Amino acid sequence: MGLQNFLADQDLNVQALGEADAPRLQSLFEACADYFHRCGLVLAADEARQELRSAPPPDFAWAAQWHLGITQPGGEGLLACLHVCSEAPAAGAWHLGLLMVHPARRGTGLAQRLLAALESWARQSGARWMRLGVVAGNEPAERFWRSQGYRELRSRVSQAAGQPPGPVRVMLKHLGDGPALADWADYLAAVPRDRQPQDSLRLVADALPLRSREGRVQLRRMRESDLDRFHAYRSDAETARFQGWTQAQDPAQSAVFLREMSEAAIGVPDEWVQLAIADGEDDQLIGDIGLCLRARPPELTPGADTHPLGAWMGITLHPGWRGRGLGREAFVALQDFLLDAGGLLEVECWVDARNQPSIQLLEASGMRRFCTEVRDFRGAPCEEHGYQRWRGLW
Numbered sequence: 001m002g003l004q005n006f007l008a009d010q011d012l013n014v015q016a017l018g019e020a021d022a023p024r025l026q027s028l029f030e031a032c033a034d035y036f037h038r039c040g041l042v043l044a045a046d047e048a049r050q051e052l053r054s055a056p057p058p059d060f061a062w063a064a065q066w067h068l069g070i071t072q073p074g075g076e077g078l079l080a081c082l083h084v085c086s087e088a089p090a091a092g093a094w095h096l097g098l099l100m101v102h103p104a105r106r107g108t109g110l111a112q113r114l115l116a117a118l119e120s121w122a123r124q125s126g127a128r129w130m131r132l133g134v135v136a137g138n139e140p141a142e143r144f145w146r147s148q149g150y151r152e153l154r155s156r157v158s159q160a161a162g163q164p165p166g167p168v169r170v171m172l173k174h175l176g177d178g179p180a181l182a183d184w185a186d187y188l189a190a191v192p193r194d195r196q197p198q199d200s201l202r203l204v205a206d207a208l209p210l211r212s213r214e215g216r217v218q219l220r221r222m223r224e225s226d227l228d229r230f231h232a233y234r235s236d237a238e239t240a241r242f243q244g245w246t247q248a249q250d251p252a253q254s255a256v257f258l259r260e261m262s263e264a265a266i267g268v269p270d271e272w273v274q275l276a277i278a279d280g281e282d283d284q285l286i287g288d289i290g291l292c293l294r295a296r297p298p299e300l301t302p303g304a305d306t307h308p309l310g311a312w313m314g315i316t317l318h319p320g321w322r323g324r325g326l327g328r329e330a331f332v333a334l335q336d337f338l339l340d341a342g343g344l345l346e347v348e349c350w351v352d353a354r355n356q357p358s359i360q361l362l363e364a365s366g367m368r369r370f371c372t373e374v375r376d377f378r379g380a381p382c383e384e385h386g387y388q389r390w391r392g393l394w
Contacts, residue, residue, distance in 0.1 A: 150171040286320075370388050
């Protein structure tokens with residue numbers, strides 16, 4: 001598949017743009033002046049000529065690039081334009097530098113049609129990912145790209161002349177069947193520039209106590225002095241019914257667990273740790289959150305970045321503190337930290353389909369169901385829902 005059949009629509013034409021087309025492109029840019037305003041840019045009198053002469057920076061690998069104009073058959077005015085590079089910034093990835101639609105054609109589905117055609121072209125050309133940057137704060141653009149399956153990798157601040165003055169969200173879409181974390185790890189192994197800082201997860205322990213935005217709860221380490229309250233809910237049969245942990249039988253068993261968690265390293269990949277949910281006023285224990293960072297074993301892809309990209313989470317709340325939104329506050333506080341300062345791409349939870357209060361908590365915290373599976377739970381089949389939240393998504 002090539003440029004000649006990039007679009008199979010009889011009502012649209014696509015053509016490669018050259019400097020002779022600068023006046024037509026400039027007219028489109030002037031009609032789309034709101035885009036430049038939202039991005040904090042000044043629309044130059046020769047903006048189109050600069051665009052048509054532009055190329056990726058020297059440290060940005062690429063194989064070929066196209067400036068494309070979309071017209072109606074027999075028409076001269078541009079309905080839309082695209083700038084795309086293949087094998088950029090690494091083999092298997094394409095970079096979309098610009099997709100702009102004339103205001104008269106916004107809301108008609110044209111942007112979605114063009115994007116679908118571009119992704120199909122890239123996929124048939126061997127691409128696994130489509131990459132782009134969107135200026136943070138350009139809310140219409142952010143909403144559009146997220147609705148099309150693009151996920152934020154990180155934020156960068158561009159220093160180049162003529163570029164947006166603020167942070168740019170680097171976004172990626174896996175062109176396969178869905179966002180499999182292993183595919184994202186492959187991409188980040190090949191493109192170091194798009195990784196979060198490697199030491200970001202070391203901040204997890206340093207951030208404690210981590211207070212919720214509302215201030216009613218805080219996350220901290222478990223303490224041996226939490227024994228009475230911890231054992232009260234961990235020994236409760238109804239509380240333990242849907243949990244992955246087994247019901248505590250005696251206080252001594254709970255005391256050993258608290259001692260281990262009070263000293264456990266926080267942020268070690270593939271190791272579960274329990275963080276205490278404490279009352280924001282008196283610091284008394286009201287529940288706990290289990291956290292496990294998901295590492296990618298280096299033997300799967302030699303040389304790959306093994307910095308964790310995701311985490312599993314689970315929550316337990318004392319019966320006396322349920323129904324007040326406190327669990328949601330604690331869950332959101334930890335999710336926000338992990339997806340922002342912690343540099344993770346996703347958090348994931350699994351919940352028994354019969355556990356409606358927990359399902360409501362997960363959905364209220366911004367997580368979205370992505371699958372349902374039948375799993376073995378304590379020797380019996382159990383239907384469980386998988387929930388995820390990706391960076392930048394609610």
